[in-house]
Amino acid sequence: MSPEPGRPGGSPAARAADSDGDALLQVLVALGHWQRLRILGALAGGREYVSQLARTLQISRPLLHMHLQRLEAAGLVEGAAEIGPDGKAMKYFTVTDFALRLTPDRIAAAARTLTNLTQENP
Numbered sequence: 001m002s003p004e005p006g007r008p009g010g011s012p013a014a015r016a017a018d019s020d021g022d023a024l025l026q027v028l029v030a031l032g033h034w035q036r037l038r039i040l041g042a043l044a045g046g047r048e049y050v051s052q053l054a055r056t057l058q059i060s061r062p063l064l065h066m067h068l069q070r071l072e073a074a075g076l077v078e079g080a081a082e083i084g085p086d087g088k089a090m091k092y093f094t095v096t097d098f099a100l101r102l103t104p105d106r107i108a109a110a111a112r113t114l115t116n117l118t119q120e121n122p
Contacts, residue, residue, distance in 0.1 A: 011075020013098040021110035030074035036067050040095060043077060047094040068093055
């Protein structure tokens with residue numbers, strides 16, 4: 001992912017730690033769904049491929065893909081395609097090393113950097 005003009009590089013999760021309001025909002029929206037929290041919880045134990053993760057969480061693969069895309073866009077998970085022993089392509093996901101520390105001062109600083117105040121969901 002390329003950084004936006006005028007924005008430092010790195011994932012939204014990394015930029016959120018530096019009080020980038022748009023990035024913080026993207027991370028919080030990604031964390032704000034119960035299924036995505038379950039996905040992060042399941043991946044905390046180690047990397048997993050999509051089909052197995054869908055079975056573990058008992059959700060459909062299309063729904064899982066949609067949630068993984070949100071988490072990946074926010075920089076909370078990383079996906080990598082690999083060829084399995086049977087020759088099939090398999091996409092594995094892992095949780096990135098992220099940490100967020102929210103304080104009223106950090107939220108105020110992030111709020112001052114928001115660029116699209118009319119957008120409901122980043």
